Amino acid sequence: MPVTYLAINKTMFLHFRDKFPQLNVFWDKYLPFQTRLEVPTKTILLEEGKISQNYIFIEKGCVRTFFNNNGEEKTVQFFFENEGLTSFDSFVNNIPSQCAIETIEPSVIYLLPKQYVTQMIEELMHEQNFAQMMLQMFAQRQTHYINEFISFIRDTPEQRYQNLLRERPHIVQRVPQHYIASYLGVTTVHLSRIKSKIAKGKAHF
């Protein structure tokens, strides 16, 4: 069971602030229990195989999640400022995470211990529109993963790179190329070829 990401994070809170203003109260309430950390690049925030003990919120910087496959690292996802993540499986089922979480820039992060996350969800369950909120949050996460899945079925690595350039250019700008190659499912050599090919195609004399 790989890592999935808990839908309840600050991004969601910000996103649903208008629809569900009561969320602000909860976010503020749990702020004091968070630990602020300043960490350098390549800091492991969660090791593969460990049970996640914290909800991670990114104030500054960015992180990636990845797993080890026969000595080769496979990058699954990137997270940036004002995004939060944790292992859904670890939280719901208390099992080891299949993915590691690592910073790829010097970052400022906040850790909210598991017990408070559980507590916050418990409290949230008594809210009026909780079910509706959950539906929308999960639909959003699910849509993300299905789109990734569909993209692998439908698109070539070159098309996937073009999609990334078009839809999430900040990733291409900020993330080292070998992580992007791993995310696209190709080698660094081939990503380099793809870039070269695109550059030649765009060149006009």
Place this chain on the structure above:
Amino acid sequence: MPVTYLAINKTMFLHFRDKFPQLNVFWDKYLPFQTRLEVPTKTILLEEGKISQNYIFIEKGCVRTFFNNNGEEKTVQFFFENEGLTSFDSFVNNIPSQCAIETIEPSVIYLLPKQYVTQMIEELMHEQNFAQMMLQMFAQRQTHYINEFISFIRDTPEQRYQNLLRERPHIVQRVPQHYIASYLGVTTVHLSRIKSKIAKGKAHF
């Protein structure tokens, strides 16, 4: 936005019967509103681009979901007896489905019109453990799609076929090979090569 599948179906009901016995009441209550259909192979149950109007439950037979990509059909998923499906996006957002749904065997299916599904969810929201139920249901669906996604990142088409043989042999047995090729993301020719290679590897003299 591609098709995703509503987590609330009979499989879920059967699966969660012990934990949430109150579900049986709901399932029974909505049985009378379902239409029974006997349909031949290659019956389109939902066209790509149409808004899904029914929740589909399979009593006998099997179906696939697929989308058209430059004239080439890409199979996304297979469903069998006692499984239910519909377009999550169509239901939540009333938008056209990106996938078509088609029988690949003579089948017996039940259709529950959209209005009753909505009504059932509304009623379910007032149940005691609804939030808990939703969490588990969505976690399960999400895990499925993430596993598909991870499998594309990690495995070669041959490994994906071996996984299919090992974990879901009923698919290989019942589904025509060209649909499986499309599901694995390769051509029929290459799947044939893979099978041939595996057969030679297994041969012993």
Place this chain on the structure above:
DNA sequence: GCCGGACGATAACATATGTTATTAAGTTCA
């Protein structure tokens, strides 16, 4: 300033996969 390591481009070659065409076996239906 020098050095070593991380990152990225490129070349040469190997392997995997796609494309097209051909053949054959099984199915459906008149």
Place this chain on the structure above:
DNA sequence: TGAACTTAATAACATATGTTATCGTCCGGC
């Protein structure tokens, strides 16, 4: 039964992608 169609295997060739190696640049530590 025969004709048309679907499905699957195979061959020959084309393209995409992986592997290994080399080179150059940039950057941080000393």
